[in-house]
Amino acid sequence: MTSIELNAIGCIATPFKEKFGIPRQSGLCLKATGVIELAANQDSRDGIMGLEVGSSIWLIFQFNGVAECSTKYSVRPPRLGGQKKAGVWATRSPHRPNRLGLSLVALEKIENSKEGIKLHVRGVDLLDGTPILDIKPYLAYADRCDSTSPSWLAEQQFKKIEKISFSDAANEELKAAGEDFKILLEELLEHDPRPAHQRELDKEFSFQLADYDISFRPSSDGLEVTQLKNLNC
Amino acid sequence: MTSIELNAIGCIATPFKEKFGIPRQSGLCLKATGVIELAANQDSRDGIMGLEVGSSIWLIFQFNGVAECSTKYSVRPPRLGGQKKAGVWATRSPHRPNRLGLSLVALEKIENSKEGIKLHVRGVDLLDGTPILDIKPYLAYADRCDSTSPSWLAEQQFKKIEKISFSDAANEELKAAGEDFKILLEELLEHDPRPAHQRELDKEFSFQLADYDISFRPSSDGLEVTQLKNLNC
Numbered sequence: 001m002t003s004i005e006l007n008a009i010g011c012i013a014t015p016f017k018e019k020f021g022i023p024r025q026s027g028l029c030l031k032a033t034g035v036i037e038l039a040a041n042q043d044s045r046d047g048i049m050g051l052e053v054g055s056s057i058w059l060i061f062q063f064n065g066v067a068e069c070s071t072k073y074s075v076r077p078p079r080l081g082g083q084k085k086a087g088v089w090a091t092r093s094p095h096r097p098n099r100l101g102l103s104l105v106a107l108e109k110i111e112n113s114k115e116g117i118k119l120h121v122r123g124v125d126l127l128d129g130t131p132i133l134d135i136k137p138y139l140a141y142a143d144r145c146d147s148t149s150p151s152w153l154a155e156q157q158f159k160k161i162e163k164i165s166f167s168d169a170a171n172e173e174l175k176a177a178g179e180d181f182k183i184l185l186e187e188l189l190e191h192d193p194r195p196a197h198q199r200e201l202d203k204e205f206s207f208q209l210a211d212y213d214i215s216f217r218p219s220s221d222g223l224e225v226t227q228l229k230n231l232n233c
Numbered sequence: 234m235t236s237i238e239l240n241a242i243g244c245i246a247t248p249f250k251e252k253f254g255i256p257r258q259s260g261l262c263l264k265a266t267g268v269i270e271l272a273a274n275q276d277s278r279d280g281i282m283g284l285e286v287g288s289s290i291w292l293i294f295q296f297n298g299v300a301e302c303s304t305k306y307s308v309r310p311p312r313l314g315g316q317k318k319a320g321v322w323a324t325r326s327p328h329r330p331n332r333l334g335l336s337l338v339a340l341e342k343i344e345n346s347k348e349g350i351k352l353h354v355r356g357v358d359l360l361d362g363t364p365i366l367d368i369k370p371y372l373a374y375a376d377r378c379d380s381t382s383p384s385w386l387a388e389q390q391f392k393k394i395e396k397i398s399f400s401d402a403a404n405e406e407l408k409a410a411g412e413d414f415k416i417l418l419e420e421l422l423e424h425d426p427r428p429a430h431q432r433e434l435d436k437e438f439s440f441q442l443a444d445y446d447i448s449f450r451p452s453s454d455g456l457e458v459t460q461l462k463n464l465n466c
Contacts, residue, residue, distance in 0.1 A: 097240070
């Protein structure tokens with residue numbers, strides 16, 4: 001088969017420092033923002049001409065932190081509770097040949113200065129440091145279709161966690177982290193980042209989000225954030 | 234910047250033997266069909282499990298027949314009549330860094346036999362022989378958005394050619410080519426494949442479509458197919 005060599009056109013910075021906690025698709029968490037940094041040269045300046053703040057753009061990227069040897073042709077999608085199998089071409093699993101990802105994000109701001117060119121986007125589901133291979137405008141007349149999602153997805157409800165609560169200690173830390181960070185954290189936890197087979201356990205989970213170590217555990221009516229720890233302090 | 238090596242997962246056969254005449258996006262010409270041939274092995278058999286006939290799939294591919302050195306960061310999109318400029322990231326031009334393409338096609342039939350695995354798709358805009366890098370299911374909850382197309386596209390009307398007619402000689406050849414081929418040809422010509430700056434000329438154009446050499450020219454109320462020549466005869 002044909003072998004092809006590509007070069008990243010830029011790199012995205014996001015609050016997602018590890019795979020745990022990343023939204024399972026783009027557009028699900030609107031407070032999840034990222035900054036794409038393009039090469040600081042005239043080509044990039046020419047290339048962004050006509051990109052419109054407020055429009056949506058496709059990002060084609062290579063999944064970061066996914067080993068080539070981890071490709072699985074038969075996968076167990078989280079949406080199916082990790083039980084049933086599906087073929088990799090019928091899923092958006094990152095453990096796929098070529099490890100290409102496709103995400104639709106909203107363009108919020110364009111910075112074009114001597115220091116560099118930065119595209120601020122919203123609704124991201126990319127690991128911090130992911131190499132970006134292409135940016136394309138969303139074209140409603142070609143990209144929008146009446147297809148629903150595959151029927152195997154419909155079998156599984158998109159059940160959101162009903163209540164996200166915060167311990168007193170976590171609330172104290174959140175004052176410094178800010179309201180946007182709190183909303184982002186709530187959005188992420190509502191989608192339940194826990195592996196499907198561990199959702200019944202009374203177990204604490206921890207993950208890094210931006211500069212914070214987050215711990216959470218099941219509560220009587222949802223999930224409770226027990227601790228936030230600022231890693232820079 | 235990061236360098237990345239990819240391998241084609243398959244190759245698509247389409248009626249488009251040259252760039253002239255290819256629909257300017259996927260989904261525009263529903264009679265434009267293609268057949269993706271995947272490697273005839275167990276991995277491919279596992280990978281297609283759960284793909285559903287009647288659903289839509291994304292193809293990520295590398296534009297075929299586009300030289301790496303032809304990358305233009307500032308392009309003149311055909312939709313703007315070839316006059317105004319736009320940055321490559323604001324367009325779907327094939328002359329882009331990494332030459333990646335993204336097309337949404339309808340999956341019509343899956344052939345899974347000892348000889349190989351073939352996915353029959355509809356609405357293609359890919360050159361014959363294009364290497365396919367990834368196949369993903371269309372996910373309505375992540376891929377559909379309310380964004381319209383970029384406003385610079387809205388400036389240009391999507392004017393279709395009003396009438397496609399056929400000379401007596403062309404009509405005679407079409408009897409052998411079949412009704413589907415005629416409809417495909419009509420669809421393609423309705424979208425006017427001529428370069429914007431040559432649309433006012435009283436000039437004949439020729440291009441290859443499947444096994445036919447097609448010639449057409451302006452008529453009083455549209456375009457007339459003057460000749461079809463079966464290249465296998």
